[in-house]
Amino acid sequence: VRNVAHAAIRNLGTFGGSIALADPAAEYPACTVALDATFVLARRGSERRVKAREFFRGLYETMLQPGELVSAGEFPLAEAGYRSVFLELARRRGDYAIVGVAAHARVAGGRISDARLAFLGAGSTPVLAVRAASALEGRKPDAQAIAAAQATLDEELEVQADLYSSRATKLHLARVLLGRALVALAA
Numbered sequence: 001v002r003n004v005a006h007a008a009i010r011n012l013g014t015f016g017g018s019i020a021l022a023d024p025a026a027e028y029p030a031c032t033v034a035l036d037a038t039f040v041l042a043r044r045g046s047e048r049r050v051k052a053r054e055f056f057r058g059l060y061e062t063m064l065q066p067g068e069l070v071s072a073g074e075f076p077l078a079e080a081g082y083r084s085v086f087l088e089l090a091r092r093r094g095d096y097a098i099v100g101v102a103a104h105a106r107v108a109g110g111r112i113s114d115a116r117l118a119f120l121g122a123g124s125t126p127v128l129a130v131r132a133a134s135a136l137e138g139r140k141p142d143a144q145a146i147a148a149a150q151a152t153l154d155e156e157l158e159v160q161a162d163l164y165s166s167r168a169t170k171l172h173l174a175r176v177l178l179g180r181a182l183v184a185l186a187a
Helices: 008-012 016-022 029-033 128-136 143-151 167-187
Strands: 038-042 047-052 056-058 069-074 080-092 097-108 111-120
Touching: 008 097, 016 029, 016 069, 029 080, 029 097, 029 111, 080 143, 080 167, 097 167, 111 128, 143 167
Parallel strands: none
Antiparallel strands: 038 047, 038 069, 080 097, 097 111
16 A cells, blocks of 8 residues: 555545546556455445456446446455565656556465466556466476566557656566566565
């Protein structure tokens, strides 16, 4: 949470508001995808549940229907052996991220399995890097495993240049953050 905005904004904003806005550079959406959350979407007299990975449809676009609001986020309890790491790079502390990663995985004997790697600022929605996670399955995050996971990012991420960073710069930063996150998960 300390990565979310500046203190004044963080103290006034809400989790549901951040999810409903669906800013692709926001922290909460990527974290919910990495943690396999389910959102409760409510309207007068009814509610429905939608998985986070399905909820975000496009740039500022969600599965919310007119009259609905995000009333809750349900997160599965982490089983023994699971760890999570969140890293982002921003121009200034509290600014929206240039790029970031929310990583959640089982770590046993230094080996990573069942990884969920959700990137923010790397597409029009939080991007779940499935191929990167597959490249890590059952492996220790050594230089070869990290390089294999990083190599998938060129095709998995939908990174676009912005006013401050080129596509190549953002991809490089995503690779660096992924490497750091994997080392931190296994530490």
